[in-house]
Amino acid sequence: xxxxxxxxxxxxxxxxxxxxxxxxxxxxxxxxxxxxxxxxxxxxxxxxxxxxxxxxxxxxxxxxxxxxxxxxxxxxxxxxxxxxxxxxxxxxxxxxxxxxxxxxxxxxxxxxxxxxxxxxxxxxxxxxxxxxxxxxxxxxxxxxxxxxxxxxxxxxxxxxxxxxxxxxxxxxxxxxxxxxxxxxxxxxxxxxxxxxxxxxxxxxxxxxxxxxxxxxxxxxxxxxxxxxxxxxxxxxxxxxxxxxxxxxxxxxxxxxxxxxxxxxxxxxxxxxxxxxxxxxxxxxxxxxxxxxxxxxxxxxxxxxxxxxxxxxxxxxxxxxxxxxxxxxxxxxxxxxxxxxxxxxxxxxxxxxxxxxxxxxxxxxxxxxxxxxxxxxxxxxxxxxxxxxxxxxxxxxxxxxxxxxxxxxxxxxxxxxxxxxxxxxxxxxxxxxxxxxxxxxxxxxxxxxxxxxxxxxxxxxxxxxxxxxxxxxxxxxxxxxxxxxxxxxxxxxxxxxxxxxxxxxxxxxxxxx
Amino acid sequence: xxxxxxxxxxxxxxxxxxxxxxxxxxxxxxxxxxxxxxxxxxxxxxxxxxxxxxxxxxxxxxxxxxxxxxxxxxxxxxxxxxxxxxxxxxxxxxxxxxxxxxxxxxxxxxxxxxxxxxxxxxxxxxxxxxxxxxxxxxxxxxxxxxxxxxxxxxxxxxxxxxxxxxxxxxxxxxxxxxxxxxxxxxxxxxxxxxxxxxxxxxxxxxxxxxxxxxxxxxxxxxxxxxxxxxxxxxxxxxxxxxxxxxxxxxxxxxxxxxxxxxxxxxxxxxxxxxxxxxxxxxxxxxxxxxxxxxxxxxxxxxxxxxxxxxxxxxxxxxxxxxxxxxxxxxxxxxxxxxxxxxxxxxxxxxxxxxxxxxxxxxxxxxxxxxxxxxxxxxxxxxxxxx
Numbered sequence: 001x002x003x004x005x006x007x008x009x010x011x012x013x014x015x016x017x018x019x020x021x022x023x024x025x026x027x028x029x030x031x032x033x034x035x036x037x038x039x040x041x042x043x044x045x046x047x048x049x050x051x052x053x054x055x056x057x058x059x060x061x062x063x064x065x066x067x068x069x070x071x072x073x074x075x076x077x078x079x080x081x082x083x084x085x086x087x088x089x090x091x092x093x094x095x096x097x098x099x100x101x102x103x104x105x106x107x108x109x110x111x112x113x114x115x116x117x118x119x120x121x122x123x124x125x126x127x128x129x130x131x132x133x134x135x136x137x138x139x140x141x142x143x144x145x146x147x148x149x150x151x152x153x154x155x156x157x158x159x160x161x162x163x164x165x166x167x168x169x170x171x172x173x174x175x176x177x178x179x180x181x182x183x184x185x186x187x188x189x190x191x192x193x194x195x196x197x198x199x200x201x202x203x204x205x206x207x208x209x210x211x212x213x214x215x216x217x218x219x220x221x222x223x224x225x226x227x228x229x230x231x232x233x234x235x236x237x238x239x240x241x242x243x244x245x246x247x248x249x250x251x252x253x254x255x256x257x258x259x260x261x262x263x264x265x266x267x268x269x270x271x272x273x274x275x276x277x278x279x280x281x282x283x284x285x286x287x288x289x290x291x292x293x294x295x296x297x298x299x300x301x302x303x304x305x306x307x308x309x310x311x312x313x314x315x316x317x318x319x320x321x322x323x324x325x326x327x328x329x330x331x332x333x334x335x336x337x338x339x340x341x342x343x344x345x346x347x348x349x350x351x352x353x354x355x356x357x358x359x360x361x362x363x364x365x366x367x368x369x370x371x372x373x374x375x376x377x378x379x380x381x382x383x384x385x386x387x388x389x390x391x392x393x394x395x396x397x398x399x400x401x402x403x404x405x406x407x408x409x410x411x412x413x414x415x416x417x418x419x420x421x422x423x424x425x426x427x428x429x430x431x432x433x434x435x436x437x438x439x440x441x442x443x444x445x446x447x448x449x450x451x452x453x454x455x456x457x458x459x460x461x462x463x464x465x466x467x468x469x470x471x472x473x474x475x476x477x478x479x480x481x482x483x484x485x486x487x488x489x490x491x492x493x494x495x496x497x498x499x500x501x502x503x504x505x506x507x508x509x510x511x512x
Numbered sequence: 513x514x515x516x517x518x519x520x521x522x523x524x525x526x527x528x529x530x531x532x533x534x535x536x537x538x539x540x541x542x543x544x545x546x547x548x549x550x551x552x553x554x555x556x557x558x559x560x561x562x563x564x565x566x567x568x569x570x571x572x573x574x575x576x577x578x579x580x581x582x583x584x585x586x587x588x589x590x591x592x593x594x595x596x597x598x599x600x601x602x603x604x605x606x607x608x609x610x611x612x613x614x615x616x617x618x619x620x621x622x623x624x625x626x627x628x629x630x631x632x633x634x635x636x637x638x639x640x641x642x643x644x645x646x647x648x649x650x651x652x653x654x655x656x657x658x659x660x661x662x663x664x665x666x667x668x669x670x671x672x673x674x675x676x677x678x679x680x681x682x683x684x685x686x687x688x689x690x691x692x693x694x695x696x697x698x699x700x701x702x703x704x705x706x707x708x709x710x711x712x713x714x715x716x717x718x719x720x721x722x723x724x725x726x727x728x729x730x731x732x733x734x735x736x737x738x739x740x741x742x743x744x745x746x747x748x749x750x751x752x753x754x755x756x757x758x759x760x761x762x763x764x765x766x767x768x769x770x771x772x773x774x775x776x777x778x779x780x781x782x783x784x785x786x787x788x789x790x791x792x793x794x795x796x797x798x799x800x801x802x803x804x805x806x807x808x809x810x811x812x813x814x815x816x817x818x819x820x821x822x823x824x825x826x827x828x829x830x831x832x833x834x835x836x837x838x839x840x841x842x843x844x845x846x847x848x849x850x851x852x853x854x855x856x857x858x859x860x861x862x863x864x865x866x867x868x869x870x871x872x873x874x875x876x877x878x879x880x881x882x883x884x885x886x887x888x889x890x891x892x893x894x895x896x897x898x
Contacts, residue, residue: 315782337784346782354778359842360771368772369783375765383709402712422783 004065005030005195006051006084006164011062013046013055020046021060022219028164028197028212033190035206036199038216038241039441044199045089047216048166052086053079066164083163087153089172095142100124102141103156127155131185145301147178154185165189165196171205172439175299175467183209201441203234215240238442250474251446253453258477259290261328262461263344263430268322270303270310276318280306282485284322288430288461293452295476296465297501303485304465305349308432312346313339326430340369345428347419349435349465351412355419358408362400363389365407365418369426392421396451413444420451431455432463437471449475469498483508521891525836525848525884529855536862543865544858547740550733555668555812557857558746559585559805561850563828564835565757566801568849570794572761572770574777574841576632577829578798580621580639581805585821587647588614588806593656593816596663603663611803617643618799619792626791636795640825648818655817659810667811671743681742688734692727699723746808753804758846770794774841830877831856834884856880 006028013021021043028034036044049055051064053073064071066082073079076086093102100121109123110116124137131151141149150170157165167186171179179202186196186209200206206213213232215222222240225232238249270281281303288294298304309316311324313336323330326342333339339346348355356365366389367374374384389403396417400410407418416436423431433452437445452462452475466472472479479496481489481504488508491500520527537544563581570576588610595606617639624635675682699719706713714722737743761767769790772780781787809820835852837844859880863873 312782313784335784335786336782337786340784348779348782354776354782357772357775357779357842359775364768364772368768368780368785371765371768378765379763380765380768383711386711 002029002031004028005067007063007065008047008051009063009065011047011050011060011064013050013060020219021050024062024216024219024221026214026221027224028195030195031190031193032211033186033196033198033209035210035213036197036216037201037203037206037213037237039443042216042241042441043219044216045168046219048086048168048197048199051079052076052084052166080160083161084166085157085160085162085164086166087150087157087168087170089169091146091149091153091173093141093149093152096140098138098140099128099135099144099152099155100137102152103127103137103159105156107160123159124155127158128152130158131155132181145178146173147175147181150174150178150182151185154182163195165194166199167196168199169201169439170198171200171202175301177299179205201439203237206237207232207234213237217241241442249442249446249470251450251453253456256291256453256457258292259459261287262290262326263288264323264325264328265311266323266325268307268311268324269320270306270317271319273316273318280317280485281310284482284485284487286463286480286487288463290429290459290461291456292477293456293462293464293475295472295479296463296482297467297469297472297479298465298482299467299505302482304482305434307482308346308434308463308465311339312336312344312432315339315346340426340428343427343429344432345369345423345426345430346432347423347434347436349438351415351419356407356415356422359406361404362393362398362407362410362418363403366392366403366421366425369422388425389421392425396421396424397447411440411444413440413447416440416444416448417451420448424455428460430461430463432465434465435467436464437466437468445471469501472501473498481505524887524891525834525851525855529851529858532855532858532862536858536865540862540865544862545736547736549861549865550736551740551744553854553857553861554744554747554750556861557853558667558750559808559812559824560827560831560853560857561750562753562801562805562808563824564831564849564853565753565846566798567825567828567832568837568844568846569757569761569770570632570798571829571832571837571839572774572841572844573791573794574774575839576625576791576794576841577825578621578636578639578795579633579825580617580636580643581798581802581828582821582824582826583640583643583647584614584617584799584802585806585809585824586818587617587643587650588803589810589813589816589820590647590650590656590818592806592810593659594650596660597656597658603660603666607663607807610806611800614799614803614806615796618796618802621799622792622795625795626788632795644818644821647820651816651818653818655815657815659814659816663807664811664814665745667745667749667808669745670741671745671748673742679739681738681740684738684742685731685734687743688730688738691730691734695726695730696723749804749808753801754846754850761846766790766793771842774838774843827856830881833881836884836888838888839885852884 004027008024008026011021011024012019024043024047026047036047038044050060053076056074057072066084071082094105103124104120108115109119121137128135128137131154133148133151133155135144135148141152144152170182174182183205186198189196198206198209211227213225215237225236264287266285268281268284269279272278272280284307286294296304306316310320313333314320315336324333325331331342333342352358357368363385367385371380374381374388386403393400393403398414398417398421400414407415410418437448452464456462464475473496477493479491479493479501480487481501483505486508489504533544543549567578570578591613592606592610595601595609596603621635621639624630625632671683673681673683699722703713703719761770769780769785773787773790777787805824810816813820831853832844832849833839833852834855835844835849837849856877859877860873863876
């Protein structure tokens, strides 16, 4: 039996009013990849913050035993000195600095305050090679895609002589191929003796890399599954996470009649707003019928969001050409307001960045896209506004004590519900949902799927953009496959499988 | 106990204002509260309330400020002086032309900021430099005096007393009583309708306490004014502006958009709101209010000079910040700004009465500003933790 590198014993951490961690125990063996899974708010990140010293010794109860000794970390620096390095979910690189500068930020090479740039860049190149990047370390970080930036983060961790690498949702902003590369890198490091802890929502990835999986639920560790002794399947993990077996991750739609074509887009081409010679959407045609869920599957950067936003009243792009027909009639949408008036809604993939006003209440966010409807003479009717907010809160089962609550205080799943409420209140016929379940937990996902089903049952059309294959396959009546700005395939739900979709994308890549 | 802490925290600035007033009253043996000084408080600071209202709207959109307003006051006053005195235009015509000039300035600044994406502080810094220079150049380093009385009375005068009792302005005190009655009526009616519809309403005690405090303040102030000369015209202008903008920011759709843009401009844009238009309106509106401030300043100075409006932009920004308007945008109220502006006015007047050196006064004001922001940030931090 291998040596236990890290043991966290009876860790309890309380925030005012909430017990975030309750007697958590975690054992990590040297040289393994250990996954932490659990719903949002289960306490995974809190646990890792305790470990890395973000919550200093004394603010929690319990012991951390690392490499045979009890550790009392007061700052991140303390834990890093021991070789525990955490890579956070949000990338923390400075875009206008070079890779090398970023890599040794706070850990500069040189002596007496003077930086030795030759050594910096030489070492940086060495670590870049270890993570399989061929870029020069003098490249500015802003010129890298998110996938490569994540690799730089890992190289940065290596430069700190990491012995225990903690990755918090490392693939949440990566596309499938970049994710795969990252996971393979983790496996390579494992062979070289590195110990890693990975926190992830993506269960297929967890099942792919992890040796052991610890399930965290409501601040407690529920169980640890060992790949070598038990068979690990996604359903088995989910069972541990939610405490029940989800027999079906996608709710059934009953008797939804698919009607006439509601929206039709033909030969849609969009150019990049800053580089007008670059085509981001290339001659795309699509249609969606009443009562239908149409999935658009594609990797990140395929032009899905750009397509959706350009259709939504030219909210993105320049030189847009093509025709848009609603209910069989051609329309020219001048701006976003016009699009909303024509009953189109675009529900963004980035709810915090451009979907919600986090500093405002649920009520204000719910009515924002259709405020005029409750404002005779442009004066907001406070009664109606309150009623609307409460109505949607109850309809979508948003968990909150009051609609006056600031949206920023809600969990991801509940924020997503507020975002959906806002657009449902705008009373659209066609809803374009861009990654509607990104970053939310399994239970909330299920509820979002139910809402989508209710929408189509009411005769609305839903276009669902997603980079999660199971979701696209589980929810769509029809699937478009997008790659590099073009549609490279259209499949009916019955004929679609993961293999067919991926091979469509691969083939189109070869053809180009 | 916890409730008390919450109430204190929510009303810190009001409490500080009362404490400051008490402090200076003690230090000046009551001179602070004399009728003449109470009347002067509004006369000296009227422009701050007006400009800070406009600044509030700019700051709401994302912590943007307008540095040009002090210089714009100077330029507008010079233009006004030239038109009224040198050209001899009738007062209403001259005032209208000042308004047109102000709106042109506002349109240009608004256009540059909203549609050409020039950072507001740079665009308005250009205005700050150019407008005062332009105004002074037009004057040729002279000042224009002899502004018509009709104009002066519009701002410096008082509301005529219809009762005519010697030594006590009954109209003024009557107005105070009416304000109190109307306020109490509105408070009670709001609570009643809320209860009837089953919404969350304030407790009866808090409504009563609030009404009593407001009535006492209003009656006290109008009593002092009644002993002085009555209701100053300045106060009428300020009340008008404050009430109108309080309505706009709290009740209208467009007011709502100022807040949501400050909170998240992209989310607001993607909700179908023309965000550029809101930015444009913020700066156009700022200059509209600057025109009113310019009228007031011209009347108060009784002349157009190159020094008119010096540092007015800083006074307006300070009033907003002390009044709890977020320097990052998205939060702040007209009422908070009024408290902030009054607090600064009280400190200014108190220090003058105590005979504190002007340079040390600046130091104190700087410290008050810093303390207000630090307090605001610490207060918010606590809230997120709890």
